[in-house]
Every structure is written in structure tokens, then in C-alpha cells.
Amino acid sequence: MTxxxxxxxxxxxxxxxxxxxxxxxxxxxxxxxYVFSRSLDDAAASGGRFATxxxxxxxxxxxxxxxxxxxxEYREGAIAMQPKNNDILAHNxxxxxxxxxxxxxxLVPLIAMQFSEDVDWSLFDFVIMGGLLMGLGxxxxxxxxxxxxNRLLIGIALGLFLLYVWAELAVGIFSxxxx
Amino acid sequence: xxxxxxxxxxxxLLSLAIRSRHGYEIMxxxxxxxxxxxxxxxxxxxxxxxxxxxxxxxxxxxxDNPRRKYYALTEKGRTALALELERYKDTVQLARxxxxxxxxxxxxxxxx
Numbered sequence: 001m002t003x004x005x006x007x008x009x010x011x012x013x014x015x016x017x018x019x020x021x022x023x024x025x026x027x028x029x030x031x032x033x034y035v036f037s038r039s040l041d042d043a044a045a046s047g048g049r050f051a052t053x054x055x056x057x058x059x060x061x062x063x064x065x066x067x068x069x070x071x072x073e074y075r076e077g078a079i080a081m082q083p084k085n086n087d088i089l090a091h092n093x094x095x096x097x098x099x100x101x102x103x104x105x106x107l108v109p110l111i112a113m114q115f116s117e118d119v120d121w122s123l124f125d126f127v128i129m130g131g132l133l134m135g136l137g138x139x140x141x142x143x144x145x146x147x148x149x150n151r152l153l154i155g156i157a158l159g160l161f162l163l164y165v166w167a168e169l170a171v172g173i174f175s176x177x178x179x
Numbered sequence: 180x181x182x183x184x185x186x187x188x189x190x191x192l193l194s195l196a197i198r199s200r201h202g203y204e205i206m207x208x209x210x211x212x213x214x215x216x217x218x219x220x221x222x223x224x225x226x227x228x229x230x231x232x233x234x235x236x237x238x239x240x241x242x243d244n245p246r247r248k249y250y251a252l253t254e255k256g257r258t259a260l261a262l263e264l265e266r267y268k269d270t271v272q273l274a275r276x277x278x279x280x281x282x283x284x285x286x287x288x289x290x291x
Contacts, residue, residue: 028229031202031248032221038203039221062220069226 006044009056010037012131016063019095019138021074053123060130064099071096098137106130128169136162184263187227190217192236192252192260199240199251202228231256 013036017029036059043051106126112119121129136158143158144151184192187209194200194208205228206219219227228250231237236256242249252260274280 024225024229028225032225034247035203035206035221035224039206058218059220062222066220066222066226070222 003044006037006040009040009052013037013059016060016134019063019067019099020070024070024074050123053127056127057123060127064103067099068096094141095138098134098141102130102133102137105133129166132162132165184259185227186217187219187223188231188236189260189263191219191224191227191231192256192263195237195250195252195256196260199242199249201242201244201247201249203247205250 010033014033017025017032020029039055039059040052043055047054106129109119109121110126113121140155140158143154147154190209190212191205193212194205200208202221202224206224210218228237232239234255235253236259237250238253240249240251271280
């Protein structure tokens with residue numbers, strides 16, 4: 001039986017799948033979500049929370065590399081694609097740069113952890129921060145295309161929101177989420 | 180035929196050597212065959228499947244579950260896998276002749 005958390009996780013992975021090139025997504029998207037869903041079931045059954053965290057960490061890394069590769073291959077014309085006018089998430093190299101940028105940001109605490117005990121991120125922290133950065137980055141790209149004249153304002157608003165969420169998760173301002 | 184197979188592609192072909200499978204089954208078989216060394220995420224798995232479909236090494240076939248996509252080796256895929264296994268066999272035989280297996284601490288239990 002799939003728990004609400006697992007259903008949410010599969011839905012979350014579905015948003016990652018939507019970042020792939022459209023033709024690739026149409027052919028393999030459903031299968032990718034099925035594989036992830038079954039892997040999630042296996043992780044939950046075998047190792048509980050830590051196994052699930054490891055699965056998410058591996059899945060995010062896997063998604064980052066395969067997203068870059070698939071967008072590159074499709075851009076090079078490996079397969080002819082005709083994106084629809086309203087499919088704003090497909091075939092856009094800015095998402096490749098976004099993935100690279102998020103990876104670069106996450107490397108900072110990862111490297112810092114090797115030299116300082118003051119920096120102590122768990123797998124879950126990496127997953128949450130990676131998801132947060134990808135989500136806000138994607139939101140900015142989409143919103144900036146719709147509201148072209150207010151890009152700076154949108155960027156500032158999302159940046160402040162990121163800082164607030166980060167502070168909330170780190171120390172807790174208005175809630176008890178902070179550690 | 181000179182087809183260069185990545186590690187993932189080799190194990191995927193190996194998993195399809197016996198019977199057709201869908202993606203999740205392929206993923207599980209690859210992990211089992213590689214003793215846990217290779218864990219394919221959905222992105223890597225289907226990226227490899229896509230490339231092998233384009234290369235004609237595998238093809239989509241009907242399966243037991245109509246909701247899933249099943250894949251099987253083509254003749255070209257069988258030949259590519261056989262050539263790769265032959266290459267591995269030659270490499271191990273060479274290592275044996277040069278006594279490299281003992282030098283690196285490998286103990287071959289079964290002669291080829």
C-alpha cells in the first residue's frame with residue numbers, strides 16, 4: 001500500500017520528469033515514474049527513512065546528469081523534435097544551466113563538510129535544499145517569461161522567500177521546523 | 180561490428196539475454212548481476228534504453244503487463260553482447276597467462 005508521503009514523493013519526481021525533453025518525456029516519462037515508485041516501495045520496506053533519503057539523493061544526482069545529457073542529445077538533433085508553443089518547460093537550455101547551478105551550490109556545503117565540523121548536512125538536508133533551489137529556480141524561469149517586465153522584482157521576491165525558508169528550516173523563526 | 184558498450188549498457192543487454200523485461204525488472208537484474216555495484220536510476224536507465232533502441236541493439240516487445248514497456252535483444256544486440264563477453268574472456272585469459280590475477284589478489288575459482 002502506498003502511503004500519502006510516498007504518493008507525494010512520486011508526484012514530486014513527476015515534476016522532475018517534466019523537465020526532460022518533450023519527446024523523451026512522452027516515451028519514457030510514465031515508465032520512469034513507475035521505476036521510481038517501485039524503488040521507493042523497496043526503500044521504505046527495506047531500510048525505512050534513511051534508505052528513502054539515500055534513494056532521493058541518488059535520484060537527484062541521476063536526474064541532474066541525465067537531464068543535461070538528454071537536453072544535449074536532443075539539441076544536437078539526435079532525435080527531431082517539434083515542441084508545442086505552450087510547452088514552456090521543454091527544450092530550453094536554461095534548465096540545464098539551472099541544474100548545473102544547483103549542483104554547484106550544493107557542492108559548497110559538501111566540500112565544506114570535509115574541512116569543518118561546523119558544517120554538518122545530512123542527506124535529507126541536501127535533498128531539501130536541492131529541491132528548494134530547483135523549485136524556486138524553475139518558478140523564476142516560468143514567471144520571468146510570463147511577466148517579462150517584472151523579472152527583477154520576481155527575482156528579489158523569490159530570493160527573499162528562499163532566505164526566509166532557509167532561516168526557518170535552520171533556526172525556526174515563526175515555526176518549530178528549525179534545528 | 181564495432182559497438183562500444185558502456186558498463187550500464189552491457190549489464191542491460193546481459194539482463195535481456197534470457198528473456199524480455201520492463202524497466203524496473205531490468206534495473207533489479209542489473210543490480211543483482213553487478214552485486215550491487217551498479218544501481219541504475221530512472222534517468223540513466225531510460226537514457227541507455229533510448230540509445231540502445233536507436234542503435235538497434237534492443238526493441239520494444241509486448242509483455243505480460245500491458246501497462247509496461249518491455250524490451251528484448253535484437254540479433255544485433257545478441258551479437259554485440261557476445262562480442263563483449265568474448266572480449267572479457269580474452270582479457271581474463273591474458274591476465275591469467277601473465278599471472279596478474281594472483282598479483283592483484285584475485286582468485287579465479289572456475290577456469291574459463
